[in-house]
Amino acid sequence: MNQEARIEDVLEKAHRFKSEIGQSVHDQYVERLFQEAASISKESVTKTPIRYLKDEKIDRILTSKLWGFPTMIGLFTLVIWLTIEGANVPSSMLATFFLDWLYPILKEGTDAWPWWLSGLLIDGMYLATAWVISVMLPPMAIFFPMFTLLEDLGYLPRVAFNLDGLFKKAGAHGKQALSMMMGFGCNAAGVISTRIIDSPRERLIAIITNNFSLCNGRWPTIIILSSLFVGALAPAWFAGFATALSVVAIALLGVALTFLASWMLSKSVLKGEASAFSLELPPYRPPKIMQTLYTSIIDRTIFVLWRAIIFALPAGAAIWLSSNIMVGDISVAEYIINSLDPIGWVIGLNGVILLAYIVAIPANEIIIPTILMLTVLTTGMTGVGSGAGVMFEPEDMSTLSNVLQAGGWTLLTAISVMLFSLMHNPCSTTIYTIYKETKSVKWTVMATLLPYGFGITILIVLAAVWRAFA
Numbered sequence: 403m404n405q406e407a408r409i410e411d412v413l414e415k416a417h418r419f420k421s422e423i424g425q426s427v428h429d430q431y432v433e434r435l436f437q438e439a440a441s442i443s444k445e446s447v448t449k450t451p452i453r454y455l456k457d458e459k460i461d462r463i464l465t466s467k468l469w470g471f472p473t474m475i476g477l478f479t480l481v482i483w484l485t486i487e488g489a490n491v492p493s494s495m496l497a498t499f500f501l502d503w504l505y506p507i508l509k510e511g512t513d514a515w516p517w518w519l520s521g522l523l524i525d526g527m528y529l530a531t532a533w534v535i536s537v538m539l540p541p542m543a544i545f546f547p548m549f550t551l552l553e554d555l556g557y558l559p560r561v562a563f564n565l566d567g568l569f570k571k572a573g574a575h576g577k578q579a580l581s582m583m584m585g586f587g588c589n590a591a592g593v594i595s596t597r598i599i600d601s602p603r604e605r606l607i608a609i610i611t612n613n614f615s616l617c618n619g620r621w622p623t624i625i626i627l628s629s630l631f632v633g634a635l636a637p638a639w640f641a642g643f644a645t646a647l648s649v650v651a652i653a654l655l656g657v658a659l660t661f662l663a664s665w666m667l668s669k670s671v672l673k674g675e676a677s678a679f680s681l682e683l684p685p686y687r688p689p690k691i692m693q694t695l696y697t698s699i700i701d702r703t704i705f706v707l708w709r710a711i712i713f714a715l716p717a718g719a720a721i722w723l724s725s726n727i728m729v730g731d732i733s734v735a736e737y738i739i740n741s742l743d744p745i746g747w748v749i750g751l752n753g754v755i756l757l758a759y760i761v762a763i764p765a766n767e768i769i770i771p772t773i774l775m776l777t778v779l780t781t782g783m784t785g786v787g788s789g790a791g792v793m794f795e796p797e798d799m800s801t802l803s804n805v806l807q808a809g810g811w812t813l814l815t816a817i818s819v820m821l822f823s824l825m826h827n828p829c830s831t832t833i834y835t836i837y838k839e840t841k842s843v844k845w846t847v848m849a850t851l852l853p854y855g856f857g858i859t860i861l862i863v864l865a866a867v868w869r870a871f872a
């Protein structure tokens with residue numbers, strides 16, 4: 403028998419054995435292994451009356467079918483509420499420092515410069531960066547330590563345990579819960595963390611759907627808009643909690659879309675059966691405060707803030723230039739905005755918001771600064787500085803709300819932006835990471851465009867129904 407015939411014979415036998423064994427052989431093997439272990443334990447171990455350890459007593463609540471999910475949602479809501487309530491004062495103080503005190507000094511010091519150079523550096527690059535720091539630093543400095551604390555305590559593996567069954571029903575791997583949780587900090591890190599999944603098919607599913615986890619760059623946008631438009635509808639005593647609930651609702655929608663997208667992929671282009679895995683729940687550990695602060699402040703908050711500043715500088719320059727370079731009687735920015743307005747209207751947005759998302763492709767962190775600068779441009783408002791495209795000074799949340807409303811914002815606009823923040827393309831860093839991990843243009847493009855498919859569909863339906871009944 404020649405070599406080709408032997409290969410064909412081996413392949414034919416492998417195909418026959420596969421049909422006889424079935425798709426669930428791995429699950430059957432794992433189940434049999436645990437049955438054998440239980441049988442040996444039953445024969446050789448003498449059990450004393452059950453006396454639950456402290457960890458076991460806690461796990462009976464945190465991993466139970468009745469209380470596991472409500473506890474997760476409750477803890478998540480508490481973290482968001484503390485972030486919202488704690489970030490307002492330091493954010494206002496930073497804005498006062500950068501805009502009330504430092505900005506006039508810089509403007510006075512550059513009076514002798516050419517107007518275009520002063521405008522580009524101070525009214526464009528500096529103000530964009532100042533707003534990024536004022537808005538992003540306080541929430542991150544509160545959110546990341548609390549999230550890291552839950553991680554250090556050993557709670558995140560319990561989350562994976564609770565979500566394992568849902569991921570298996572969606573045709574995905576239970577370990578995807580861990581990469582999803584990592585994505586709540588940074589989607590690029592979430593994509594890299596999918597390496598813990600052995601199955602190439604299930605790892606691809608985890609990579610493609612990781613963008614539905616709200617990364618740190620999108621938290622400030624959703625928190626601010628929830629405070630301005632959702633929290634404002636509630637009584638003062640309930641405003642903070644209402645804001646937290648709306649933010650949690652967006653995050654939970656992202657989790658639901660992760661399950662839905664995983665199920666769709668597992669039934670179409672990435673067909674297959676979910677594989678089983680064993681997850682050892684680590685013991686609860688007392689937090690190491692200094693290590694937690696270092697990890698959350700230095701490794702996460704400062705790293706992310708520095709990345710935001712790097713992208714805010716050129717973005718501020720681009721916005722100022724587009725606002726001051728004229729095409730006929732209007733600026734380049736106004737021309738683009740007017741062209742995008744009809745498309746934005748269909749999905750509950752406007753041209754300013756769409757242009758802001760185009761400018762912010764490198765980093766989600768600069769969405770709000772870009773929207774604010776472009777809103778000032780199109781409404782003709784003045785504030786800090788002079789000239790077109792200059793960022794105004796948000797003295798308080800009421801002023802910020804008034805500016806957005808002057809730009810035509812409504813509750814529909816705010817909700818649509820919050821949803822679009824969840825369902826749009828990953829940032830450039832994440833897109834590059836996806837390509838490096840998959841080595842495939844096809845899967846990179848799919849991971850980039852898939853959120854748009856959900857986002858545009860949902861926003862079109864939302865805008866149509868809202869306008870029909872408003």
